[in-house]
Amino acid sequence: MSFNTFGHMFRVTTFGESHGVAIGCVVDGCPPLIPLTEADIQGDLDRRRPGQSRFTTQRQEADQVKILSGVMVHPETGVQVTTGTPIALQIENTDQRSKDYSDIQNKFRPGHADFTYEAKYGIRDYRGGGRSSARETASRVAAGAVARKVIAGMSVRGALVQIGPHKIDRAKWDWDEIGNNPFFCPDKDAAGLFADYLDGIRKAGSSIGAVIEIVAEGVPAGLGAPIYAKLDGDIAAALMSINAVKGVEIGDGFASAELTGEQNADEMRMGNHGPQFLSNHAGGILGGIATGQPVVARFAVKPTSSILTPRKTVDRAGADTEILTKGRHDPCVGIRAVPVGEAMVACVLADHLLRHRGQVG
């Protein structure tokens, strides 16, 4: 029901506007006795943090997380652990630059949620995009760091696989390259191409879309659930809820439409540790339940509409006008969506793990 909560057993409720006092979240349902410190969370936040390269917004936020509740130092081990009670995480907004918002206050930016928030609520927080700002995703990344602890044994990694018309070469995929470039790009050569291409976009005051791929390994066969709690259904909702996402696919995704049954069926053979699949067109999920293979999800991020070229729009008074967005923005918001996508998938897996344990024991 909730507008700002996701998950069922592992539940995350986020709050906060781009230019308010603070943003944050409450993680409810986390199992007890899991070691957790602010440093565990800070690492993931730092990967998402803006201002780390010329390819992301120059907004400078320390994004320092503070744990307000739900942990204590274990009296016997001396290790700080979760207690089973809600974990409140808070990130202060430190770079609420005092600026002139009069332009976007009264005009609707094409492609932004300005018009729709106002249509829904009769009011919108125009300062930095308010609640619709991608800043909200910092809370998700913080929650995702907790989720990773819950699904110990599973790994969730993301990669940028396409910017504009440029796609990576899958044959060159190397997870170790992810940290070597500002794009989370697993193909070293593509990363160079991305840099050149994006410099052009950035200098033109333009923006461009992207595609991100998330791969979860170690997901046990049987995790997930049928019908309306499908693992892929929940991943789809989670990824589509990220700002600017317009498409989600699992495994072969839209390419499945062109496959025959013979091509698409992932055949099986007994392996040393049980049944093995000979291919993974399914992206690790059949009938909403994990097969034990890597879970593979991709999502498309549209270009931000904050660009330097004036666009036709209307203002709140109902007059035709134009607008261009001068603020600090990402030329490709897809880049910073990588750790956000990872966090969402980690949260979905944590939720499913607890629900699965509950029903099946």
Place this chain on the structure above:
Amino acid sequence: MSFNTFGHMFRVTTFGESHGVAIGCVVDGCPPLIPLTEADIQGDLDRRRPGQSRFTTQRQEADQVKILSGVMVHPETGVQVTTGTPIALQIENTDQRSKDYSDIQNKFRPGHADFTYEAKYGIRDYRGGGRSSARETASRVAAGAVARKVIAGMSVRGALVQIGPHKIDRAKWDWDEIGNNPFFCPDKDAAGLFADYLDGIRKAGSSIGAVIEIVAEGVPAGLGAPIYAKLDGDIAAALMSINAVKGVEIGDGFASAELTGEQNADEMRMGNHGPQFLSNHAGGILGGIATGQPVVARFAVKPTSSILTPRKTVDRAGADTEILTKGRHDPCVGIRAVPVGEAMVACVLADHLLRHRGQVG
């Protein structure tokens, strides 16, 4: 939380296996005083019913719906209306052909949910696919017919826009053609092409994937909600929950990745009845909230793995083996997914309408 319920204010809980006594659903939260008869629902069910052309499974099910509760004849008007209490809908399984299931009982069909259900529950209803059968979608279509009544004023229509490598010509889109061919295809010429192509697939005992597009018109600006209750997020989950779906996109979808901000931004101008958009790359949704333009969603359906060519698999005893599926199956399950997709989007819109009314009044 629920595994078999979707929606929040307009809630649908489905039940039933392919070869059990009956399938059905309970629709909870439907507003009172809405005219509703079995005939209203039967029309939608008939569109989804198998056995209507040579391109769908020859299973013969009457799919006759019965309303068990939640309606009464209004004492003053004499019209049967909803009462605000739960509407239970039931469809008996009439074609539970007695057959030999020993083959699929012990082998996992590649590409099916056989293996994953067994991995999760330690048991699976192998008769006709049990709960994982597309038969469950009849319950969704029945619920969707109720949802359509709730969102009176909005229309939700679907179309098959791609089978295998063959796509429709969007310039030839004519909604009136939908009913003139067995594919729900809006392009008359493509329908002919689809027939030829699919005859080949069918005769080869093969199967093929497809892409369906759902268009909702009359959705008022402001409907939907931000963050984790996004209209597009809920549509993504709803469509991804349909059997065999591997991808979902909104508006330009994955093509957005190749657009610049200038191309993607839907500019605005004042029209006679308020702000108007000059394009609809967004597919009618910004920030999770409807813009007032048509809501456009597409989903990809993989080919069914029930094919006549033997595939490698393993059996429950852990031995390598092969399987081919002889039963009655759809060469392109995407066709009958069209009314199912419509139903899911109608349910999501009904749910959002009630939630929106609740919060914003």
Place this chain on the structure above:
Amino acid sequence: MSFNTFGHMFRVTTFGESHGVAIGCVVDGCPPLIPLTEADIQGDLDRRRPGQSRFTTQRQEADQVKILSGVMVHPETGVQVTTGTPIALQIENTDQRSKDYSDIQNKFRPGHADFTYEAKYGIRDYRGGGRSSARETASRVAAGAVARKVIAGMSVRGALVQIGPHKIDRAKWDWDEIGNNPFFCPDKDAAGLFADYLDGIRKAGSSIGAVIEIVAEGVPAGLGAPIYAKLDGDIAAALMSINAVKGVEIGDGFASAELTGEQNADEMRMGNHGPQFLSNHAGGILGGIATGQPVVARFAVKPTSSILTPRKTVDRAGADTEILTKGRHDPCVGIRAVPVGEAMVACVLADHLLRHRGQVG
């Protein structure tokens, strides 16, 4: 959110009106591989069934339950078990006696929900009370029978401990007496007293209230949850949701108001199998979590307002009038509330068991 669903992991959705085609429920989230037949459920339904003594309504309903889905005969053991998919249960309404409802159709019975349903929905199913009829509780009892299977090892028993001014003597409590009288009364002598007293009530065309006590044994210490998912909070909601219930208490309940801290604190001593409590003022729950002692809950049921003495009321047209209720009714609805109360507590325990397993493992 749901109006007709209760539970989170073990979820029950009920449907049906007193005089409709059928009533029933969908039990979702039940673990797989639990033996379950219609006979398992029928036993509990028979305990609640009306018309078994002169002290309950003479409505004759077979209350025969049918399992529509969610079970199958295990291929190896030959035992019918749950499969993890939703279990739909249906009970046909066989005694929909054709009668003249014109009186209650247009008048609001004082003490009934007639007026409030009409105020809420603008319509009400006046036939036999429609959805507000106690008939709905048959569905709960059916679901409760499934819940009992889930919490194997725990027992949930109920007893009538007060009718009107007459209370049982707790010193004479004997569970074995419960089945020996038509009141579920554990005190043999009180049962005789109840019979005499209730005969007078019945012959006067009057009705009377009652108090029921539910005792759950074998509930493991640690089951339950803090704050808003408290075991006692959920029991309170579950019991208060039963028709005609006006009060719920746990352990010493309202009597706690008169206790000092010294009297109320349940002291502890080590026993052979761990910590033991020396008393049970808490009714087996502290901080919303089970202590391991018997969970004790009581609820008060008001008298039915279906009586032969005319009462002042108004009609739908807004005129003052009088009404007396001639139909078949229970002189003490509290009696049949005993198995319903048991069912609700069993469902709450099943739900908590699955949630506990989920979070704590």
Place this chain on the structure above:
Amino acid sequence: MSFNTFGHMFRVTTFGESHGVAIGCVVDGCPPLIPLTEADIQGDLDRRRPGQSRFTTQRQEADQVKILSGVMVHPETGVQVTTGTPIALQIENTDQRSKDYSDIQNKFRPGHADFTYEAKYGIRDYRGGGRSSARETASRVAAGAVARKVIAGMSVRGALVQIGPHKIDRAKWDWDEIGNNPFFCPDKDAAGLFADYLDGIRKAGSSIGAVIEIVAEGVPAGLGAPIYAKLDGDIAAALMSINAVKGVEIGDGFASAELTGEQNADEMRMGNHGPQFLSNHAGGILGGIATGQPVVARFAVKPTSSILTPRKTVDRAGADTEILTKGRHDPCVGIRAVPVGEAMVACVLADHLLRHRGQVG
């Protein structure tokens, strides 16, 4: 599902331990454009704040609330209003007195949740009771202040009606007296009696139970919902979730058990503004739906077990021992439960208002 969230459309998630950094809550689903300042909330918090008389704990907490999100100054009116996005409220813990907790760290206080938290989670935050401390209720009161804004036009007031064996005289009920004594007592004479009685309890280092009554006026007929979303069911759960509550009743409550149908039925007559009830045994709720009369709920609070008399207990190592609680505690926790009870009922009403609007429009 959530352990720390209550409500459906008006949702409150609380977090925080007694001696952690901060406590607080996130209020989600609040309608937009409602004037809201910290001062609006502070007033209610101040009524609950400890240390205001000798009859409550001497813990000194400023309980200063801070709004972190969800409001902005309306650009046209200059009034700070809600925006429809989540409202995060935070209260810092200022009096985390550094003290020696070694005693309660290793012993289970009889009547406290020490033992059950440890049984459930394998760890407990022993500092000041951690999450099980009544300090959590400050978050509820803050949320309740927001709820009051949502249900403008309805009033929710509470009163202490019994301490130990002493009950108020209902004939002397005067709401204006509530603020004139430290007990929220509506009977001036009883307040004097309470003071004398409680001084004795306090000086003896003992504690005592109490009964609180909450009255909501202006609740429109039709608010609420049937079956499992009953207004009284939700109120029961909400009040039972407050620390130390052992019983809840609506209207005549447990006294209903002794009434006949004639006595209990609230008769009706047409009034100037529609149907009127001639009595209110029902406490303003029939069939889970409001009648339009005052909604009347009562709850019993047990005595705190923090007393100066040593009680038998066991320690974590499994040895028999004794404990007495020296900290700062309330001799009658029921007193400060009055504003908490009001807050819970206000939240339930706000939730039902939004849900009702959603379904019925």
